[in-house]
Amino acid sequence: MTENNIKIDISKIREILDKNNGARIRSWLSICSRCGLCAEACFFFLANDKNPKYAPAYKFQRTLGTLYKKKGKVDEAFLRECHDIAWGECTLCKRCSLYCPFGIDIAAMIAIVRSICFSQGLIPEGLARTLPNYEQFGNQMAVTVEDLVETCEWMAEEARDEIKNVTIPIDTSGAKYMYTINPREVMFYPQDLAMAAQIFTVAEESWTIPTTGWDCTNLAMYAGNKELAGKVVDAMYKKALELEVEAILITECGHAMRSAAYEGPYLANYRNGKPPVPIVHSVQLFYEYIRDGRIKIDPSKKIDLPVTYQDPCNVSRNAGLWEQGREIVRAICNDFRDMSPNRDHNHCCGGGGGFIPMGGPYRKRRMRSGRIKAEQIRATEAKIVISPCHNCYDQLNDLNKEYDLGVRVVSLKELIIETMVVPEHLKPNPESQNEEG
Amino acid sequence: MNCPICNNTINENETFCRKCAWSILRADNEPEQDYEERFKIAKKNWERLIACECEARYRHLHKEHKILFCTDLYASSDYAFKAAVDLARECDAELIIYHVLESRHRYSGQIITADGETWASKEVFDKLRTSLQKYYSAKLENQPAPKMRVEARSGIPWIEIVRMARKEKVDMIVMGPYSIRDPKNGFDLEKPRLGETAKQVSLRAPCPVAIVTSPDQRLSLEQQTSAGEEK
Structure with a gap:
């Protein structure tokens, strides 16, 4: 096509x-x-x-x-x-x-x-190219199950350098959360998986990564292919029902939340408009961890640099999680500066709606319309921009270069890892590691 | 104090680290008894090291060796190629010639090739594999050539290299120290450095990594070091 x-x-x-x-x-x-x-x-x-x-x-x-x-x-x-x-x-x-x-x-x-x-x-070609991947591999980037499992093993190994006993459970029935991810994490940013595994281990969460329906993105939805979009989201629901999990957990991705929680049920013909399994976004879960003390933040490690928070449209405006995001940021940073306008009134980063995967041909336009976001960030004089959305993350990185903003773009996970307290019993013991090899 | 090598706590009345045995050399004022004890610890550590799980994995693989040579598509990596070929010949290993086409955006399937930005299609990979095969086979004409295989993927280079090394269970990765991103700004041999890919691969690889520099770079490194000392 x-x-x-x-x-x-x-x-x-x-x-x-x-x-x-x-x-x-x-x-x-x-x-x-x-x-x-x-x-x-x-x-x-x-x-x-x-x-x-x-x-x-x-x-x-x-x-x-x-x-x-x-x-x-x-x-x-x-x-x-x-x-x-x-x-x-x-x-x-x-x-x-x-x-x-x-x-x-x-x-x-x-x-x-x-x-x-x-x-x-x-x-657009960038979106068209993802559609056969969804059909054939069940995810937008043609990642095989073998690659997914191997990447999880690799990242669990790396994460054990930081935190003892980290595992990435695959296809575990009866887990509380089925953690669905963006294939970008497997392909381009596997550290994200390692960070998630560390956070879940410290919070003693029961979670699992499924081997089908694990891609929570839905570019078919943005491509206007409603039939395929329905199949993509239904594969996720079916897997969650099969594994008998309590909820589907969405990684730090914006449109995945829109697809899974709001548009998905209609796309997949659930007539009551509700997903068959509750959908929880990472922002909500991380907020609960910090609120309930399951993740403790080390006050001495709190970030001193000025920080701002990019509300992803589909997490804040469309899923109502703007305060939860801010609570997390306030817990881990000392100098939080809000953009203006903010919360549900925040501007789109300019990379949403499939713009980023549309790639090079649309880059110029994306950079031009991203000027609004770049100016918003510059006005805060922040040095770190947090965004719990892969799409915003990529767009902000591009804007950072284009408009010379001089900021560090991070996900929430990155800063939580930097600031959280690792309980004594989870600190890696170098002696025993040597023996295990 | 803490051991500068392994960060283990050293008690005040002790002269060395009881975990890693610290230095290889014997200090002038070190008592004979301490040195001997240190020697014992070092020997025990070594036994532990060769018995460790990863070693066991490689022992089982010793029948067929694999060398992963990562090319950056510039002639500057030929030095690394020579080292990889020598190694492969020496231990009768299969040589995997590997290149990763870098993804422009960490989100879309677009990659950078010599012809500019394009979509990662089968044709792009076929063309790349063919030219790599031609380039490196020509170098080994009239010479005993090791078993060779050409592989190409797209993505972030260090991730794909480590992924490949894990998947193929290679014995060693051989690569150059850095590559150029923008062909208009070529290599600056005056400024030797270690690129992001070499850095990440050497830190995260499941096997030893050989980073092979060109003689020019080594020379400039020496010059830079001596210039630094003069200051």
Whole structure:
């Protein structure tokens, strides 16, 4: 599936339009009074000289509005414009909906436009390339089970240098949490697994990594392939039911939470809109660890450098975990400086909605619209930016270079590891290690 | 005080570390008895070392050796290649020639190749394997060549190198000290250094790592050291 050869199938467009032609979409399309409050809410609009073409109201009226008006009878040039708007000018961050007096969910409508573009074979290559991987390997980066298990063993070995008896349990039935991860952790950042294992060991958690349904990301959702997106999330639910875990734990990833907890049940046809197994995000769990004293922070190790917290849209605004994130940061840092605006009103980093995996072709735009986030960070004068989202992490690292911010970008895990108290009985004993080899 | 080698606590009335036996040499004022005791500890430690699990793993593998040579696609790693070939010949090992195409973003499948940024497709890997095979086979023409295999992957180089070494259970990794990221800013032989990949691999590898520098670099290292001493 590439962007180069497309054949427009109007009946498919009509099918998607008809399926979504309920009271919700109809009233949203007709009720929007073009008041422009959404425009100022959108970082694309702000970063692009307040060009009205970047106003969310324009974006959905121009695409979905026109599609309904023309009853799907559109040409290729128009669809390419839709493609450009749906992926290149919107990260589905939902900030505009907070400012809309009618509460119109513009992101939901752009998501429909993405589905329509997908049905015509028109999606960014970076996302298209992940789809066969989901089909064949069950994760977006074509990681084999063998690689996953071997990486877990490797990281458990490394983690034992820091903390005694660290193991990474695989496929353990009856564990409390099924820890689902981003394949990026296995491929590019295995230390993240080692850090998670250390935290869980210190907190004496019962957890396991599954060998199927372990990828909590869902780029099929962002690619507009709802059928595959449903399969991806259902594989995770099924595995959790099979292992009889109490909850699915999501790693520090934003859109994984949106997929698993909120959109997933609908994508996988759970009609009550609830996941069959409770979904817990790492931010919530780490907050509980610190609140309940299962992880103790060493006051002498608390971070003195100025720190700011990047609210990932899908963790803070869309999953309501903004205070939990801040509580953790306050517990581990002495000088916390909030960005402005913050919490549920925080701007998207500019890498969400599939923007980062869309890769090089979209890099320039990503850097340009990320200016808002870069300025927010610069204004705090922070030296460390914490973000509990892999996607923000990558975008912030890129922004750091592009705008010369001079900050260190970290995940929550990294700082928790740096500051937590390792109980005496878990400190590695070099003598016995020598003997074990 | 704590032992400077292993951080073990040393009691005030003792002259050496009872855990790692500290120095190899005997100090001038060291009593005969202490030195002998130290010697005993060192011997016991060595027995422990060769009996350890990893050694046992390698003993079982001694039938077939594997040398992992990591190339950075620049002629500067030829010195490391020569060392790897010599080693492989010497111990009749299989030589794995390995290159990792670096991922531009830690998220997407895009990689950097000689032709610029592209997607990691089968064609890219096939092309790379073919050219590596050609380049290194040509070097071994008319010479007894060890058994060779060319492998390529994409990702973060040090992660993929350690992963490969673990997976193949190689006996040794041979690689150059650093590579260049930007071909426009080539090697600065005046400034010898150890790159991130070499650093991480040597710290985390499951086997010994040989880092082979070019004679030019060694020379500049000497110059730098002596310049540093003059100051």
